[in-house]
Structure formats: structure tokens, C-alpha cells
Amino acid sequence: MKTFGLVATLCFTILLTSCDKNVVYKAYEDIDDGQWFIKNTPSFKVEIKDSMQLYNVFYLVRNTLQYPYYNLYLTRKITGPDNTLMSTTLQEVFISNEITGKPFGKGLGDLFDHKIPFLTNYKFPRSGTYTFTLSQSMRQNPLPFVMGIGISVEKAEK
Numbered sequence: 821m822k823t824f825g826l827v828a829t830l831c832f833t834i835l836l837t838s839c840d841k842n843v844v845y846k847a848y849e850d851i852d853d854g855q856w857f858i859k860n861t862p863s864f865k866v867e868i869k870d871s872m873q874l875y876n877v878f879y880l881v882r883n884t885l886q887y888p889y890y891n892l893y894l895t896r897k898i899t900g901p902d903n904t905l906m907s908t909t910l911q912e913v914f915i916s917n918e919i920t921g922k923p924f925g926k927g928l929g930d931l932f933d934h935k936i937p938f939l940t941n942y943k944f945p946r947s948g949t950y951t952f953t954l955s956q957s958m959r960q961n962p963l964p965f966v967m968g969i970g971i972s973v974e975k976a977e978k
Contacts, residue, residue, distance in 0.1 A: 842977070844868070848880055848970035855962035856969070861955040864971050868944045873975055877939040879954070880970035881915060883923075885930040887965040890918045893957040896938070901948025910957055911938060931967065941976050 840846070849862035868875075879894065891914050898906045913936045916923045925934035944950065952971050956963045 842975040843972060844875065844975060845973040846880070846970070848882065848968045850968050851966050854884065854965050854967050856956045856964075856966040857962045858956060861953050862969055863951055863953045865949050865951050866971070866973050867949045868947055868973075871944050871947045874941045874943055874978075875939070876937055876974050876976050877942060877952075878972045878974070879913060879934070879936040879938055880968070880972055881913070881925070881934040881936065881966070882968035883915060883932055883934075884965045884967060885923070885927075885932070887915070888960075889958070890914060890916045890921065892963075892966075895955045895957045897951075897953040899951040899953070901946065901950065906950075909938075913938075935972065 845864070845866040847864050849864075851860070881892065891912050893910060893912050895908065895910050897908045900906045913934075915925065915932070915934050915936075923932040923934075925932040927933065954969055954971070956966070
């Protein structure tokens with residue numbers, strides 16, 4: 821029994837360390853009471869050290885099964901290291917099947933996490949700190965049952 825615990829701990833540690841080897845930045849911001857107001861615009865500051873590297877950037881969305889829509893409209897702003905606005909984009913992301921309502925993300929109970937790509941094989945123009953600001957752009961304010969929002973920046977596989 822003691823050996824089983826040691827092996828299980830070792831496997832769990834390997835699993836945790838091997839999954840995120842390419843992750844440069846990953847952060848969530850919890851949404852208070854699961855009510856995402858339009859004025860609530862989480863910002864994430866990402867330091868890019870290697871401007872020659874290709875990156876994949878993902879939205880991280882956490883919602884409950886009670887979320888009333890199959891999609892989510894997000895507005896993202898990217899500000900460069902010199903504080904100039906690089907882009908503002910409105911994007912529709914799909915978090916569940918439109919017909920069946922089955923969530924696309926991974927879940928436990930009624931809580932689901934989604935990892936949705938929005939920049940693939942992207943090369944940042946220069947090194948420095950980039951700011952990603954996200955806001956919900958749905959017609960409902962506040963947007964219910966969104967528990968958290970975030971981003972993940974990962975080195976792209978070559």
C-alpha cells in the first residue's frame with residue numbers, strides 16, 4: 821500500500837510538470853458571483869522575452885452548466901510594450917454545442933473549463949510586456965454563470 825502511494829505521487833508530479841513545459845504565461849481572473857459585467861475588463865500582462873519564437877495564445881473560459889448561451893462574444897485589446905494599442909478584436913467563441921448544449925470544455929460536475937485558441941503561430945513584433953484586456957460583448961449585462969476568464973501564452977511546437 822505504501823508503494824502504491826509513492827508511485828501515485830510520482831506519476832501525479834510527472835503529469836503536472838510535463839503538461840506545462842511550453843507555457844510562458846497562464847492566468848485566470850475570477851468573476852465575482854459569476855456575474856460578468858461589461859465594465860469588468862480583466863487585464864493580463866505578459867512578458868515576451870523571445871520575439872523570434874512562435875506562440876499560441878488561448879482564451880481560458882470557466883463557466884457553469886447554467887450558462888444560458890452556446891457562444892460568447894469577447895472583445896480583446898492587445899497593447900504593446902510601448903503602450904500603443906496594437907489591435908482591438910471582437911470574436912465569437914463557442915463553448916457548447918448549439919443543438920445538444922453539451923459543453924466543449926473539460927468539466928467536473930457543473931463547472932467547465934475551455935481553452936480556445938485566438939492567435940496561432942504568432943510572432944510578437946519585439947520583446948517586452950504586452951497587455952491583453954478582455955471584456956464580454958454579449959447583449960446581457962451582467963452575463964451570468966461565467967466564473968472566470970483568462971489567457972494562456974504557450975510556445976508553439978516546431
